[in-house]
Amino acid sequence: MRSRDWQIGAFVERMLTRKARSHTSPVSAMCSFWGLMRAYWLSESWREAWGLTSAILVLTALSAQASVWFAITSGELINRIAYFHHPSTPTTPMELLKTAATLATIAIMRDVCFTAVRHFFSTTLHRKWRAWLDRRFNEALLDSNHTHFHLLQMGSDASGSAVPAPDNIDQRVQESIKGLTGGAIGLAMGIAGVVLSLGFVGSKLVEMSSEVGGLEFLGSYGSACLAFMAVAIYVPLNTVIAAKLGGVLQRLSVRMQWAEGSYRTELNALLHRSFHVAVLHGERAQNVVNKRRYLDIDQTWASLNRVTAGYMGFELVHNFIGSRIVAYAPGLLPYMDNKVSLQHYVTGAELATALINECSWFIHVMPDIATLKANARRMTDLANAIETVQRPEEFYAQTGLYEFQYTEQDPALGLTLQQIGLHHAGTELPFLIADRLQFLPREWTLVVGESGSGKTSLIKAINGLWAHGRGTVATPRHARILYAAQDVKLQAVSLKELACLPDPASDYQETHVAVALHEAGLGEFIDELPNEGRNGQSWDQLLSGGQKQKLVLARILLLRPGLIFLDEATSALDTQAVHAFHQAIMDHCPEVTVIAIMHDVSPIRSGSGVDFFDSVLTIEKGVAKKMPISAWRQAAAG
CATH class of the missing domain: 1.20.1560.10 (ABC transporter type 1, transmembrane domain)
Structure with missing residues (x-):
């Protein structure tokens, strides 16, 4: 053998x-x-x-x-x-x-x-x-x-x-x-x-x-x-x-x-x-x-x-x-x-x-x-x-279809997806298709669908991390992109370095990092920014799932990206913390485009009753469609 x-x-x-x-x-x-x-x-x-x-x-x-x-x-x-x-x-x-x-x-x-x-x-x-x-x-x-x-x-x-x-x-x-x-x-x-x-x-x-x-x-x-x-x-x-x-x-x-x-x-x-x-x-x-x-x-x-x-x-x-x-x-x-x-x-x-x-x-x-x-x-x-x-x-072309094209375009056009089809290795038919999807600057989009429908796969494909499929992905030129996954794994570096990734920690003053941690609800750790952990344990071992997701929020507030993908990035937070998470992004990153996957959609409105999201991307029977959130609510109610 x-x-x-x-x-x-x-x-x-x-x-x-x-x-x-x-x-x-x-x-x-x-x-x-x-x-x-x-x-x-x-x-x-x-x-x-x-x-x-x-x-x-x-x-x-x-x-x-x-x-x-x-x-x-x-x-x-x-x-x-x-x-x-x-x-x-x-x-x-x-x-x-x-x-x-x-x-x-x-x-x-x-x-x-x-x-x-x-x-x-x-x-x-x-x-x-x-x-x-x-x-x-x-x-x-x-x-x-x-x-x-x-x-x-x-x-x-x-x-x-x-x-x-x-x-x-x-x-x-x-x-x-x-x-x-x-x-x-x-x-x-x-x-x-x-x-x-x-x-x-x-x-x-x-x-x-x-x-x-x-x-x-x-x-x-x-x-x-x-x-x-x-x-x-x-x-x-x-x-x-x-x-x-x-x-x-x-x-x-x-x-x-x-x-x-x-x-x-x-x-x-x-x-x-x-x-x-x-x-x-x-x-x-x-x-x-x-x-x-x-x-x-x-x-x-x-x-x-x-x-x-x-x-x-x-x-x-x-x-x-x-x-x-x-x-x-x-x-x-x-x-x-x-x-x-x-x-x-x-x-x-x-x-x-x-x-x-x-x-x-x-x-x-x-x-x-x-x-x-x-x-x-x-x-x-x-x-x-x-x-x-x-x-x-x-x-990837050796084990299946790979016809993705990644380009950049005028920032005013936001993010555009055309003729998307996602495949598994060795299969001829796509499990998810989307003819044309556009996400404009400052637009917040909620992605919904049954488990296994391909929500995370679509986000991975947009970021060049999906193996097989076809389509064109045009991202805003010069826009910083941040992808926050559900399962947060922290490297064995200092807390400041974790907050500044992927940039070097030396690019940011400690006061700015401390402010970002405070805004994210991690103010108790400000004095430990230079430390790689505590009592022989790394931050990955010390922080809870919710605290790790708050650290991701601190990174967003510090880096101010232009395009954010949130893949169940608030799953470990309670309803109040989820509200605070989204409100902090809206307050400190007003120009950002957000695409978020959430299984629990109950906290998608702010404390004042205003929707965080402008549109909803639904994935049903292998087809991705985008609609205003009001139309989605009407369809759900009907």
Whole structure:
């Protein structure tokens, strides 16, 4: 069964193939594996990237050279130990101690001065690269195109099958980027180590090479050729086996990430609907869902553990045979022929061991490479999906009709809708139509209709947030538009910033914001404008539903928009508060055009008995019609 990520990748690839277009998002260069890998090094931060990379390469070279010194000194130490009781040239304790101290110094220098310092530079590069990628993907998701919104829209293609949206974007932007950058840096360091070791260690093996009986035609390069041949046969053979196991690990890693993300999504959804679960006593049903989600994790984890254990055993056997048999075998023949000394033989074997270890780096990190490829796939899929929705009209056209046109017109003409038809994904007939609707400046319009008739869908379409349909939407030129939804979710920022959105808080004086809060009925919070919450809780947790809707009113009074959409924006307020809400807008925003959805229409008159609304837009049997409020009252009474 194909995973969700593969479905996303295939869908995005199909869409991009159908119609080529220019890439404009901040992640446009990261839609392929190698594009993702090189983007940071070719960005505006290239000096930072290449500076850290150069330091890592220098330290890697020094570490490789230190391995040569270590091998030579190890051979010398073994030789001195072997000659400690030699009758003619015995090793003195001072010479033995000096050699041992030299070996310890080389080991300390290699591990502390080179390897540890290189680790610091590599982790710094990891941190910088991750921050750069995180910033780029956040810029792409949170652009003025509402990319984050479009990514989460689900639809159907012509055959009615589901079109998958990228799952668990939070996990991709956080964990996948972290795993990707760390794995890629480790991989690059390993490749550099292999290349440099081949240079340093290989040249030393050639330098110390000697003749081998039966291979006299190779001259003094006999033992070196045997060592290189042993490494060339042994390491690639095991690398092929490791690659096969790595492929299985990669598939299981992708599946594990998807399963973990699915379970996390369900837990997050539970937190958002916790109250409703408690009211319905739905804990048993939710527990069944959670168990089913976790079962997928458990089964995948079990498979992953089996393959990982098998790989660990394979790696340990590879290390033992390589360092104890393959490394010592090539030099054994010249040593048995008495053509090289014990010191020479041990040094050559240590060099061959170092060469095998470096060339076997791919085997040691194959599980990490599998995870790297899995993380890279999730990030390139997300980048491709972001690119796909840069032009929403092309994105939505793949799963249904999209023929909306958005224009601006003379402010005196207000808002005009023509030939509107709203569709669901994959359907041919519209569920809501409107031939021509016009909303003049300063006109207040009430939208009524049965639940599910399409009231909210129409407002979403006017604001460019509906996926499928047709028609022309002409908004007043230069008019500020504010859309207030029923369910208010507040971001974790200061109260002043919440009141000023989408403008920066610095654009408004605190006194002006305080006046707006007071007029909206939130005067008790004026002293807390700079705070992001209280006692560790954000404003989204502290404010009630009614207070959140009053905060929306404060925003309206502060920003003074020219066109307001109120989608059940007073549903959490009592009748008196609803009157105050509308009266405040009428008093402080006399030029505004208001289009409001209300299920309870009893408070649509002011305290003095004057209608707040001039007209009513009714939606019946899929048709939207607009009439004066007096005509609507007569029709309702009849």
